[in-house]
Amino acid sequence: MNKIRIVHYINQFFAGIGGEEKADVRAESREGVVGPGAALNAQFKGEAEIVATIICGDSYFNENVEEAKTEILEMIKKYNPDLFIAGPAFNAGRYGVACGTICKEVKDTLNIPVVTAMYIENPGADMYKKELYIVETGNSAAGMKTAAPALAKFALKLAKGEEIGAPSVEGYIPRGIRKNIFREERGSKRAVDMLINKLKGEEFVTEYAMPYFDNVAPNSAIKDISKAKVALVTSGGIVPKGNPDHIESSSASKYGKYDIAGYNDLTVETHETAHGGYDPVYANDDSDRVLPVDVLRDLEKEGVIGELHRYFYTTTGNGTSVGNSKGFAAKFAKELVTDGVDAVILTST
Amino acid sequence: MRLELGRIKITDVQFADTTKVEKGTLYVNEQELVNMILEDEHIKSVKVDLAKPGEETRITPVKDVIEPRVKVDGQGGIFPGVMNKVTTVGTGRTHVLSGVAVVTCGKIVGFQEGIIDMSGPGAEFTPFSKTLNVCFVIEPIEGLKQHEYEAAARMAGFKAANFIAKAGLDVLPDEVEIYETKPLLESILEYPNLPKVGYVYMLQTQGLLHDTYVYGVDAKKIVPTILYPTEVFDGAILSGNCVSACDKNTTYHHQNNPIIHDLFARHGKDINFVGVIITNENVYLADKERSSDWTAKLCKFLGLDGAIVSQEGFGNPDTDLIMNCKKIENLGIKTVIVTDEYAGRDGASQSLADADAKADAVVTGGNANEVILLPPMKKIIGMLNYTDKIAGGFDGSLRPDGSIEAEIQVITGATNELGFNKMSATSF
Incomplete structure (x- = not known):
C-alpha cells in the first residue's frame, strides 16, 4: 500500500514565525513537515x-x-492528499476556530477525511464538534507529548477507513451523533439503579443529555388579514390521492409541494393522508379536516383573507427528525417569502 | 396485595388434537382456535401458524403480542373488564406459560404494525425472537373500517391467549415468584428508613388507533390513578395500539412490565416500592396539563422520594413525559425517565420533541431511526406487501429478493420504553 499523503495546517506560532505580532502573516505552504508535524x-x-x-x-x-x-484550498489541492490534519490548537481560540473552519472546508470541498485537535473549551470545539472529529487535548502546548500520538493514531484510523468507536475510546470530543449500542443490563434495571444513585446523592450518568430546546418566538401579528396572502402547510401528511412523491408514513425524508389552484374542497377522490401516526379514516374521507382548503376558500370569497396561496406544503410529522423538519422548512420558507406569502397556517395532527 | 406468579417453562410448541401442556411442551388444537376466532363476524378468515426461535421466519405485520396467563387462585380473571368480570385482580395465584407468546398479525390497519424475525440480525432487536410464537393471521371481512378491524384482531388475540393459558391451570409451575405490596401506611411502617419510590406508568392514549385499556376503560378517559403493581401482572392494562412497532408496549410488555419487576427486586433492600401511578398521553393541551398536574399531585400525596417515569410512543407524548418529569421534580421528588430517540437516520438530530434541564436522569431504548438491513427469510407468516408503508419503512424498503432495508422502528419492541431491552444509544 502506498504511503498515506497528509497535508498539515498550523499557525504562525507553531511554525516558529512569531507570536501575536506575527499573527497577520498570509498563508504559505512548505514542502514536508514544520514544527509539530x-x-x-x-x-x-x-x-x-x-x-x-x-x-x-x-x-x-x-x-x-x-x-x-x-488560498489554502488551492495550496492543499496541489499535493493531492489522502487526509488533512489541522493543529493541535490546544486552548488558542482563534487558532482553534481556524483549524475547525479549514477542516470543514476541506472536508466539504475536497471530500477527504479531516481531523483536528484542541482543548474541549476552545471556541473552535463548540463550533465544529458536530461536523468534525476533534481529538481532545490538554489546554496548553505543554500537552503536545500526549496530543501528538493521540492525533496521529486517530488520523491513521481515519485515513484507512477503519471504524471509529465511541468518543471515550477514541479520544475525540463527542459530536452528539446518536448511535445504538447494547449495554450490560436491560433498561429497567438501569433506570432503577440510576434512581437509587440519584436518591443517595451519588453520581449517575444520564444516557441522554437534554439538548438546548429551540423555541421559536412568534412573529408580530398580521396588520390586515383581509389583504394577506395565506398559505397552508401541514405535518398531517395530506397528499394528492396516491401519494405521488411517496412521502414516508413515518420518518419523512422529504416534503411535497402541491397545487390547489383548482380546488375548493378536498374530497375522497382527490386527496388522502400519508401519515402513519393516526387512524387515516377521517382524514381520507375529507382531507379538509387536516388541511382546511374548503374553509379558506370560503374566507377568501367572503374577503376575510386576501387570498389562499396556490401551493400547499406537506410532510408527515410522524417520527420525522427535528433535523429533517428544520431542513424542509428552511427550504420552503424561502419559497413562501419569494411568492409573497404573508401568513402561514400550520396544521399538525 | 400479594400475588404468586407460577412460571411453567415451555420449551416447545406443537399442533395436536388437544390443547395441553405436557413435559414442557405446549400442544395446541388449531381447529379449536380457528373456530373460536371465527365466532367474531368481523373476521373473514384466520390462519394459525407456529414460529420458533432460530427459524428463518419473518412475522409481519404484527399487531399485538400476548403472554398466556391464567388465574389459578384468588379473585377475578386475566384481562379484567375485557375477557373476565371487572373484579380487581392482582392477588392469589396466576400461572404463566413462560416462553410462549400469542402473536396477532394481518394486513395493516394503521401503518404502525411491526416485524418479528425469528433469526438473523433483526432477531437481536426483538424479545419475541426468543419466544415460541403461536401466530394468528387475521383477515377482516370486506369493508371493515380500520378501527373495527383493530378491535376484532385485538379481541381475537386475548381470546386465543386466555384459551391457550387454560392448559396451564393444573400444571405444577417450575418456579413461583412472590410479589407483595402492602397498603401505603403499612408499607411505610414496615420500611421507615427506606426512600419511598413510585412508578409513573404513562399509557399511550393519543386516540385514533392509539389506545390503551385499563380494566376495560379507554385510558384517554381516565384521570391519573393508583394501582397495586401486581394488578398489571394479571392483565389490568392491555394494548390497543398501532403506534410504531419499536416503542409500542404490546400487551406482553404490560404483563411483564420490567420496571415493576426490577423495582420489586430492590424493594425492602434499597427502596420502598409503594405503588404505580397510571396516567395517559392525550393530545389536547388541557388534558396534558390536567394529567401531569394530577400525576405530580399523586406522587406528593404518596409521599414519594423518587419515581421512575416511563413513556410510550414518541413525538407528541414527549411533551407529556417532560411535563410529568418537570412537575414531579418541582415538588422535590427525584425522577428517572425512560424513553427512546428519533435522532434521524444519521443520529445527528435532537432526539426528543421536548426537553427540560430537570430531566437529568434519562434511560434510552435507542434511536428508532437507525437503518437496518434484514435478509430475506424462508418463511413469511402474514404478508410482505405493506413493508414500504409501515412506520419506519420507505419507498423501496422491500427489495426484490425479499430483504428489507428499513429503520429499526419497524421491529416490534426494538426500542421499548419500559426498559425491556439492553439496547440503548450513546453520543459519538
Missing part, C-alpha cells in the same frame, strides 16, 4: 507522511476567512 510524522511509523505544511497567521485567517479559505 515532526512529532506526528514520527508516530506514523512510515504508514503515512506529511507531504506539505500550510502555515497561516491566526489574525489573517480569521479576518479574511473567505480569502484565506480559497
Whole structure:
C-alpha cells in the first residue's frame, strides 16, 4: 500500500514565525513537515507522511476567512492528499476556530477525511464538534507529548477507513451523533439503579443529555388579514390521492409541494393522508379536516383573507427528525417569502 | 396485595388434537382456535401458524403480542373488564406459560404494525425472537373500517391467549415468584428508613388507533390513578395500539412490565416500592396539563422520594413525559425517565420533541431511526406487501429478493420504553 499523503495546517506560532505580532502573516505552504508535524510524522511509523505544511497567521485567517479559505484550498489541492490534519490548537481560540473552519472546508470541498485537535473549551470545539472529529487535548502546548500520538493514531484510523468507536475510546470530543449500542443490563434495571444513585446523592450518568430546546418566538401579528396572502402547510401528511412523491408514513425524508389552484374542497377522490401516526379514516374521507382548503376558500370569497396561496406544503410529522423538519422548512420558507406569502397556517395532527 | 406468579417453562410448541401442556411442551388444537376466532363476524378468515426461535421466519405485520396467563387462585380473571368480570385482580395465584407468546398479525390497519424475525440480525432487536410464537393471521371481512378491524384482531388475540393459558391451570409451575405490596401506611411502617419510590406508568392514549385499556376503560378517559403493581401482572392494562412497532408496549410488555419487576427486586433492600401511578398521553393541551398536574399531585400525596417515569410512543407524548418529569421534580421528588430517540437516520438530530434541564436522569431504548438491513427469510407468516408503508419503512424498503432495508422502528419492541431491552444509544 502506498504511503498515506497528509497535508498539515498550523499557525504562525507553531511554525516558529512569531507570536501575536506575527499573527497577520498570509498563508504559505512548505514542502514536508514544520514544527509539530515532526512529532506526528514520527508516530506514523512510515504508514503515512506529511507531504506539505500550510502555515497561516491566526489574525489573517480569521479576518479574511473567505480569502484565506480559497488560498489554502488551492495550496492543499496541489499535493493531492489522502487526509488533512489541522493543529493541535490546544486552548488558542482563534487558532482553534481556524483549524475547525479549514477542516470543514476541506472536508466539504475536497471530500477527504479531516481531523483536528484542541482543548474541549476552545471556541473552535463548540463550533465544529458536530461536523468534525476533534481529538481532545490538554489546554496548553505543554500537552503536545500526549496530543501528538493521540492525533496521529486517530488520523491513521481515519485515513484507512477503519471504524471509529465511541468518543471515550477514541479520544475525540463527542459530536452528539446518536448511535445504538447494547449495554450490560436491560433498561429497567438501569433506570432503577440510576434512581437509587440519584436518591443517595451519588453520581449517575444520564444516557441522554437534554439538548438546548429551540423555541421559536412568534412573529408580530398580521396588520390586515383581509389583504394577506395565506398559505397552508401541514405535518398531517395530506397528499394528492396516491401519494405521488411517496412521502414516508413515518420518518419523512422529504416534503411535497402541491397545487390547489383548482380546488375548493378536498374530497375522497382527490386527496388522502400519508401519515402513519393516526387512524387515516377521517382524514381520507375529507382531507379538509387536516388541511382546511374548503374553509379558506370560503374566507377568501367572503374577503376575510386576501387570498389562499396556490401551493400547499406537506410532510408527515410522524417520527420525522427535528433535523429533517428544520431542513424542509428552511427550504420552503424561502419559497413562501419569494411568492409573497404573508401568513402561514400550520396544521399538525 | 400479594400475588404468586407460577412460571411453567415451555420449551416447545406443537399442533395436536388437544390443547395441553405436557413435559414442557405446549400442544395446541388449531381447529379449536380457528373456530373460536371465527365466532367474531368481523373476521373473514384466520390462519394459525407456529414460529420458533432460530427459524428463518419473518412475522409481519404484527399487531399485538400476548403472554398466556391464567388465574389459578384468588379473585377475578386475566384481562379484567375485557375477557373476565371487572373484579380487581392482582392477588392469589396466576400461572404463566413462560416462553410462549400469542402473536396477532394481518394486513395493516394503521401503518404502525411491526416485524418479528425469528433469526438473523433483526432477531437481536426483538424479545419475541426468543419466544415460541403461536401466530394468528387475521383477515377482516370486506369493508371493515380500520378501527373495527383493530378491535376484532385485538379481541381475537386475548381470546386465543386466555384459551391457550387454560392448559396451564393444573400444571405444577417450575418456579413461583412472590410479589407483595402492602397498603401505603403499612408499607411505610414496615420500611421507615427506606426512600419511598413510585412508578409513573404513562399509557399511550393519543386516540385514533392509539389506545390503551385499563380494566376495560379507554385510558384517554381516565384521570391519573393508583394501582397495586401486581394488578398489571394479571392483565389490568392491555394494548390497543398501532403506534410504531419499536416503542409500542404490546400487551406482553404490560404483563411483564420490567420496571415493576426490577423495582420489586430492590424493594425492602434499597427502596420502598409503594405503588404505580397510571396516567395517559392525550393530545389536547388541557388534558396534558390536567394529567401531569394530577400525576405530580399523586406522587406528593404518596409521599414519594423518587419515581421512575416511563413513556410510550414518541413525538407528541414527549411533551407529556417532560411535563410529568418537570412537575414531579418541582415538588422535590427525584425522577428517572425512560424513553427512546428519533435522532434521524444519521443520529445527528435532537432526539426528543421536548426537553427540560430537570430531566437529568434519562434511560434510552435507542434511536428508532437507525437503518437496518434484514435478509430475506424462508418463511413469511402474514404478508410482505405493506413493508414500504409501515412506520419506519420507505419507498423501496422491500427489495426484490425479499430483504428489507428499513429503520429499526419497524421491529416490534426494538426500542421499548419500559426498559425491556439492553439496547440503548450513546453520543459519538
